Amino acid sequence: MEEIIFNPIKDKSPSGTIKKGETITFSFRIKQDLLIDKIMLVLRYEKTNFAYNLECKLSEYEVNYNVYKTSVKLDEAGLYWYHFEIFKDEDVIKVNKGNEYQGILGDNEEFPLTVIEKEIPYVDEYLGGVIYQIFVDRFNKTCEPDVRPGFVYREDWGGCITKNTTDRAALNYEVFGGNLEGVIEKLDYLKEIGVSIIYLCPVFMAPSNHKYDTSDYMRVDPMFGSEETLKTLIDEAKTRGMGIVLDGVFNHIGSDSIYFNKNNTFDTVGAYNSKDSKYYDWFKFYDWPDGYDCWWGIDTLPDVNQENKELQEYIGNVLKHYVNLGILGYRLDVVDEIGHNYLTKICDSIRENKKDALIIGEVWEDASTKIAYGKRRGYFLGHELNSVMNYPLKEALLNFVLHNNANHFYYVCQIIEDNYPEFVKHNLMNLIDSHDTRRILSILEEGNHVMERLKIISALQYGFYGNPSIFYGDEVGIREDEPDFCRKCFPWGNENKEILQWYKFLGELRKHKVFKKGKMEPLKAEDGIIIFKRVCEDEEILFAASVSNDVFTYLLYDSYTSLIDGSQSNKVKIKPYQIHILKKD
DSSP: OOSEEOOTTTSEESOSOEETTEEEEEEEEEETTSOOSEEEEEEEETTTTEEEEEEEEEEEEETTEEEEEEEEEEOSOEEEEEEEEEEETTEEEEEEEOTTSSEEESSOOOEEEEEESOOOOOOGGGTTSEEEEEOHHHHOOSSOOOOOTTOEEOOSTTOOTTSSOOOHHHHTTEEOOOOHHHHHHTHHHHHHTTEEEEEEOOOEEOSSSSOOSOSEEEEEOTTTOOHHHHHHHHHHHHHTTOEEEEEEOOSBOOSSSTTTOTTOOSSSOOTTTOTTSTTGGGBOEEETTTEEOBGGGOTTSBBBOTTOHHHHHHHHHHHHHHHHTTOOEEEETTGGGSOHHHHHHHHHHHHHHOTTOEEEEOOSSOTTSOEETTEEOOTTSSSSOSEEBOHHHHHHHHHHHHHOOOHHHHHHHHHHHHHSOHHHHTTOEEESOOTTSOOHHHHHTTSSOHHHHHHHHHHHHHHSSSEEEEETTGGGTOOOSSGGGOOOOOOTTOOOHHHHHHHHHHHHHTTSTHHHHOEEEEEEEETTEEEEEEEETTEEEEEEEEOSSSOEEEEEEEEEEETTTOOEEEEEEEOTTEEEEEEEO
């Protein structure tokens, strides 16, 4: 029997994050035979370091335990940290966060508590669906492109990316000709696999195939199409119940751009051309013209001066322009490198014309307690993001299917349940790979039971809070070994039918209403077994997966029907490397 019990999910009321001005109650259980003097809650507001020292009063009795409680009203938004202190005779024993995300005795890390300023509205229509990420040049082409100087056109759609060179810089200028018309042509296919949100990698004019080095924010790259083509895509997607999310790269700009113009490609007077350029103060020169701050030392990607008012106003107008075309929102590239003031202005500009816009931040860690460049980020406090790329889930799922580690998955579940507001949880972008990582199939092929593991990891991804994200072609079995080479052409006509059929099944699964705003309850996460359920008022769907070498039987008590094979039972017998998806009758 545990000496003390504190679970931050169950023993705080209200559970999870709270709003500014709300009162929160903490419950703490301690064994009755432990004679103590008192229990204190120490709650510290990180911004000012002010600490509340609150005595927990004996409130009620349970079998073998005394229950102590205390309440506090928190009037300031931000991140708080807390722990308990047990006073016994001359000793003070601290209770902090353990590896299982519950209270343990010792000087471990404290528990976090997020207090938000306000809720951010979001579009219910797109909840519970599927995100589909498209690298436009490699998805689908409908005509031969008008190739600009500087590009190398590959007429062999689907050919080996490294056919000409393995030089990563040179590969950025090889294009296969995918375009926005190609996306329009495949909208019915995307609808068939359950897609509700199409996330396009950058479409603004740029001198590379990836377009993360913007030349002109106000022009769609002519090799992809025109603004009219983008508008048609937005409208055609909308008629099929799908929204378009654009990739926004606002931390840095291409050196070959109308703003910097290092290569003299454009008629404008760029910051590199003259100190009298209207764009000069948009950048951070320390020895003009060749000495300037740039992203990760890459001189083709000069950093912007985020505090420059003219830049902020210009980017604000760019954001509003595309919102007015009808997009659902933006994915913000390298958001942890964007300061609070600039990021707030970006988000305000987006929401000025669309209050419920989806704003997804590229964050690779726990976004609720993220520190970047020495500063704590406040992504979820009510003025910035309402979604992030869920890389912690990706790592937890890979840890499970590759290393049999179910505890990591449980830990991530607890972090998200406890520290991510509702408006974030239900909008999460749950990826298992992207344009910046290795393809999931290539990773899984390093072990055995490849198809079984793929079905497990994708099913758990589809069952989690938020929206699963497919990187184009994963659903048909694209393989690639290195992140920079993960951008092969979509193999139209040569799809892996078994994998595609599985993803179509998962797309159908997402139509159940439990995936819109249903709660998620972990039931077991240990010994190579993960079991959790999604629950709403009158619907319950249970996921049970095993990467154990043993058969595991889990009693359900009620009758459930398998959504995979239609069988009915009040227990689930999980064989090694098997996934069950069951609906309560």
